[in-house]
Amino acid sequence: MSLAKAEVRRLFKRRVTRIFLAITLIGLAIFPVAFVFNSKPSTPEVRAAAEAEATRNFDQSVVQFQAMVAECEAAKARGETGLDDRYGPNCGADFGPQREWYTAEQFMPYEFNFRDEFPPSLAVLAAILAMVAFVIGASFVGAEWNSGGMMNLLLWRPRRIPVLLTKLGVLIGAMFGLTVVVGALWTAAFWAIGRYDGNLGKLTAGVWQSFALSGARGAALVLLAATLGFCLASIGRHTAMALGVGIGAIVISEIGLRILFELVRVQFGDRWILSTYLVAWFDKSLKITNWRACELATGPCTPPEYIVTWQQSSVLLGAALVLAVFGAVWSIRRRDVI
Amino acid sequence: MPAVLEISGLEKTYRSRRRGARKALDGFDMVVESGEVHGFLGPNGSGKTTTLRTLLGLITPNGGTMTLLGQRVPAALPHVARRVGAIVESPQFFPNFSARDTLSLLADAGGVNKQRVTEVLEQVGLRDRAKERVGTYSLGMKQRLAVASALLKQPDLLILDEPANGLDPGGIREMRTLMRGLAASGMTVVLSSHILGEVQLICDSVTIISRGRRVAYGPVADVLAQHAGAGVTVKLESADDLSAAAEVLIAAGARVTPEADRLVVSNVEKPAWVTRTLAEKGYFVSELAPVKVDLESVFLELTQTAPVAGQARQVDDSAVAAPAQGGWGV
Numbered sequence: 001m002s003l004a005k006a007e008v009r010r011l012f013k014r015r016v017t018r019i020f021l022a023i024t025l026i027g028l029a030i031f032p033v034a035f036v037f038n039s040k041p042s043t044p045e046v047r048a049a050a051e052a053e054a055t056r057n058f059d060q061s062v063v064q065f066q067a068m069v070a071e072c073e074a075a076k077a078r079g080e081t082g083l084d085d086r087y088g089p090n091c092g093a094d095f096g097p098q099r100e101w102y103t104a105e106q107f108m109p110y111e112f113n114f115r116d117e118f119p120p121s122l123a124v125l126a127a128i129l130a131m132v133a134f135v136i137g138a139s140f141v142g143a144e145w146n147s148g149g150m151m152n153l154l155l156w157r158p159r160r161i162p163v164l165l166t167k168l169g170v171l172i173g174a175m176f177g178l179t180v181v182v183g184a185l186w187t188a189a190f191w192a193i194g195r196y197d198g199n200l201g202k203l204t205a206g207v208w209q210s211f212a213l214s215g216a217r218g219a220a221l222v223l224l225a226a227t228l229g230f231c232l233a234s235i236g237r238h239t240a241m242a243l244g245v246g247i248g249a250i251v252i253s254e255i256g257l258r259i260l261f262e263l264v265r266v267q268f269g270d271r272w273i274l275s276t277y278l279v280a281w282f283d284k285s286l287k288i289t290n291w292r293a294c295e296l297a298t299g300p301c302t303p304p305e306y307i308v309t310w311q312q313s314s315v316l317l318g319a320a321l322v323l324a325v326f327g328a329v330w331s332i333r334r335r336d337v338i
Numbered sequence: 339m340p341a342v343l344e345i346s347g348l349e350k351t352y353r354s355r356r357r358g359a360r361k362a363l364d365g366f367d368m369v370v371e372s373g374e375v376h377g378f379l380g381p382n383g384s385g386k387t388t389t390l391r392t393l394l395g396l397i398t399p400n401g402g403t404m405t406l407l408g409q410r411v412p413a414a415l416p417h418v419a420r421r422v423g424a425i426v427e428s429p430q431f432f433p434n435f436s437a438r439d440t441l442s443l444l445a446d447a448g449g450v451n452k453q454r455v456t457e458v459l460e461q462v463g464l465r466d467r468a469k470e471r472v473g474t475y476s477l478g479m480k481q482r483l484a485v486a487s488a489l490l491k492q493p494d495l496l497i498l499d500e501p502a503n504g505l506d507p508g509g510i511r512e513m514r515t516l517m518r519g520l521a522a523s524g525m526t527v528v529l530s531s532h533i534l535g536e537v538q539l540i541c542d543s544v545t546i547i548s549r550g551r552r553v554a555y556g557p558v559a560d561v562l563a564q565h566a567g568a569g570v571t572v573k574l575e576s577a578d579d580l581s582a583a584a585e586v587l588i589a590a591g592a593r594v595t596p597e598a599d600r601l602v603v604s605n606v607e608k609p610a611w612v613t614r615t616l617a618e619k620g621y622f623v624s625e626l627a628p629v630k631v632d633l634e635s636v637f638l639e640l641t642q643t644a645p646v647a648g649q650a651r652q653v654d655d656s657a658v659a660a661p662a663q664g665g666w667g668v
């Protein structure tokens with residue numbers, strides 16, 4: 001228990017933790033602020049203004065239309081030919097603008113809709129928090145190894161595996177707390193924008209439940225990222241190890257493989273790309289469409305599809321988690337601390 | 339007196355994929371009695387740090403047995419760790435924390451009263467600088483912090499790997515007083531050091547290691563006595579004859595170290611033998627005295643690491659002891 005307490009103190013004393021948390025909070029605050037600036041609630045005044053704008057636009061096109069018809073008729077009176085090609089039969093007089101083409105909606109300013117736009121914002125939040133958690137997790141144990149702090153600690157607490165797992169537990173607890181707090185603030189901020197500066201949409205209990213599930217999936221991703229960063233840095237005994245593997249995985253998977261698949265024309269190449277599984281995890285499933293199977297020249301075609309489910313994602317992510325934790329435990333148990 | 343630390347037949351081979359295996363400990367034995375200050379001496383790379391790391395559970399030995407405070411380690415290490423304070427080879431600390439934070443985190447982790455942090459900071463002379471980042475500390479200040487971290491637990495056994503490394507003369511003297519004081523209060527201190535004058539002043543007994551094996555051990559006085567009389571210094575009437583005389587003695591089986599105006603002769607039974615052997619060849623001794631041994635010269639002799647003019651000694655050139663009785667060596 002005393003160790004856990006010490007580790008909590010250590011985590012929040014670290015500059016990396018403090019700086020990253022500050023930057024993250026400031027960075028995240030930009031999102032709701034941007035929505036506040038852009039969103040305008042559709043009050044009766046705004047709607048009336050949009051209605052007026054639609055009418056004005058309609059009137060304007062009617063004037064233009066009548067001018068055109070008049071021009072055509074004048075030409076016809078001068079005896080010009082080929083006018084039907086340019087204006088249509090009867091000088092196009094039958095195809096005048098219709099009032100219903102000009103709806104108020106087209107002239108309404110952007111209005112934030114909480115119900116529709118909150119779920120994608122959760123994905124953004126989870127992605128940002130996951131990256132931060134990865135770095136904080138990696139540096140939390142990486143810097144300890146690298147600076148000799150780990151060795152000092154082991155002189156006090158010689159049971160290596162409990163020491164490592166306590167540190168990991170503290171990290172996960174802290175990141176979970178962070179996710180819950182930031183998630184709550186995030187939800188409150190966007191709800192307030194919807195309520196006072198936009199539109200909440202129809203919020204049923206089912207909608208809230210689905211928000212909660214998305215939030216839970218996002219939180220799981222954040223904790224996974226923290227654990228992976230921690231374990232990789234502990235295996236490599238250096239923060240850079242985790243960052244290197246992380247960046248390497250992104251470069252290889254998201255850039256290298258994509259280019260390679262493009263070159264060798266792999267069917268459903270996205271199946272082998274990491275982010276596919278992350279998205280599928282978050283969105284419950286992801287449909288990959290194989291456009292390449294279609295010969296567009298030969299007419300319409302329904303391309304074959306491949307669906308990645310969140311269950312598949314969870315197997316993959318779970319395997320990565322188990323491997324990383326096992327590797328870290330094995331390495332601290334077996335390798336000399338020098 | 340019961341042994342506080344006992345090592346027998348300790349073996350450690352470092353393996354690395356690229357450079358293969360390196361045998362750092364080769365059947366090493368060591369005994370430290372309760373309440374003494376014990377010097378742990380040996381040339382660079384002889385295995386001192388390896389021994390201490392093994393003892394503290396940081397590295398896994400390939401063979402041998404160890405006990406700390408009467409309990410077998412590493413198995414019982416979690417039970418005895420609370421009573422063993424240690425620093426291992428210029429310990430590093432997380433550079434962005436202050437000394438006080440560093441110590442108070444350790445105190446938290448080990449369940450030590452926070453009051454101790456202030457006490458040990460005072461004790462090692464870092465009181466006024468305790469709030470500064472450790473990264474900005476000088477070598478000696480870091481070393482003082484390390485000693486503070488080892489003292490924090492109020493251990494029964496204190497293990498210090500080169501604690502004087504980087505200390506100023508005043509600091510070395512303070513360290514000396516500190517250690518004598520700790521020993522007087524009943525703490526056992528194991529101290530590895532290269533400053534043999536210091537060791538001779540502080541330590542009750544020593545263990546000397548060379549190439550991973552023990553080459554000498556026992557109370558300082560005994561170790562010195564075993565080697566006193568082993569050598570004599572010889573001056574000749576004519577200093578020009580020194581090198582010729584040295585050849586004569588070597589030919590007769592003595593070991594000779596020439597110095598500027600004298601010869602240091604060892605491996606002789608009686609000083610008179612030197613006088614007679616030289617007189618037979620016509621060299622006349624003007625002064626013959628037993629070598630006044632100090633720990634340094636005993637160390638150099640035992641480990642065979644005395645510098646030889648015109649030769650650069652390489653790190654692993656040192657004495658190889660026959661394996662001790664009951665040891666695990668070849």
Ligand SMILES: Nc1ncnc2c1ncn2[C@@H]1O[C@H](COP(=O)(O)OP(=O)(O)OP(=O)(O)O)[C@@H](O)[C@H]1O
Nearest residue numbers: 338352360362380381382383384385386387388389
């Ligand atoms: N991590 C390691 N990997 C490989 N060999 C090592 C490692 N650590 C130490 N050694 C080797 O083990 C031997 C003993 O090293 P050790 O550090 O114990 O010496 P030491 O007696 O403490 O020397 P010094 O007086 O220089 O501190 C040396 O030959 C060293 O090169």
Ligand SMILES: [Mg+2]
Nearest residue numbers: 386387427499
């Ligand atoms: Mg050493």
